[in-house]
Amino acid sequence: ITEQIIKGELGPGDKLIEHIYAEEYGTSRAPVREAIYLLSIEGLVERIPRKGAVVKDYTENEIYDLLEIRNMLETMAIERIRRNGIDQECLQKMAAILTEMKNITDVHQYTQLNHSFHMKLVEMSKSETIKTMYSRLGWPLLRIQSLSFASQGNIEKSVYEHEILIEHLTKGNIAEAAKLLTSHNQDVISSIQRKLAQ
Numbered sequence: 742i743t744e745q746i747i748k749g750e751l752g753p754g755d756k757l758i759e760h761i762y763a764e765e766y767g768t769s770r771a772p773v774r775e776a777i778y779l780l781s782i783e784g785l786v787e788r789i790p791r792k793g794a795v796v797k798d799y800t801e802n803e804i805y806d807l808l809e810i811r812n813m814l815e816t817m818a819i820e821r822i823r824r825n826g827i828d829q830e831c832l833q834k835m836a837a838i839l840t841e842m843k844n845i846t847d848v849h850q851y852t853q854l855n856h857s858f859h860m861k862l863v864e865m866s867k868s869e870t871i872k873t874m875y876s877r878l879g880w881p882l883l884r885i886q887s888l889s890f891a892s893q894g895n896i897e898k899s900v901y902e903h904e905i906l907i908e909h910l911t912k913g914n915i916a917e918a919a920k921l922l923t924s925h926n927q928d929v930i931s932s933i934q935r936k937l938a939q
Contacts, residue, residue, distance in 0.1 A: 746785050748849045753798030784881040812926040814875045821866035823915040831865040852887040889932040
């Protein structure tokens, strides 16, 4: 169900009908009900009186808030990296994820890898608080980012910028890495703004 929502196969307002999923997955309604409940906690689904569970439709403010909170947390992470130094193991893992990203054209898969890449950057901060807060953005952030990556040329641009980011971190240019990350994240907001204006 999560994948269907992230991929856009289920759109905002679409109903999630328990018995249909129970039949599809060959299970009783109880685990489906539990899954829908967990999705509502994750912020992908909302329960509407007399209508049941539907795919959540985010307001423009909610979208921008999520993206701006993400930017703030990543800026804090870079600041901690500047203070504590670069973790070479995390950097190697980021480079390995980037190699995978270069060979992906599927928006859904790319969005997942992109999230893993940024999560490694957050882990490099060595701050459990930043990491926990970032993790809480979870599926809603992935859903919003997949909207941005669906626009022509955005995956290629993203790959290129991630490559430069790794170069800066490898050379210890934290200030340049921070500057690039800020413009990279701001471009996601601009891309979403264009998408919503269509």
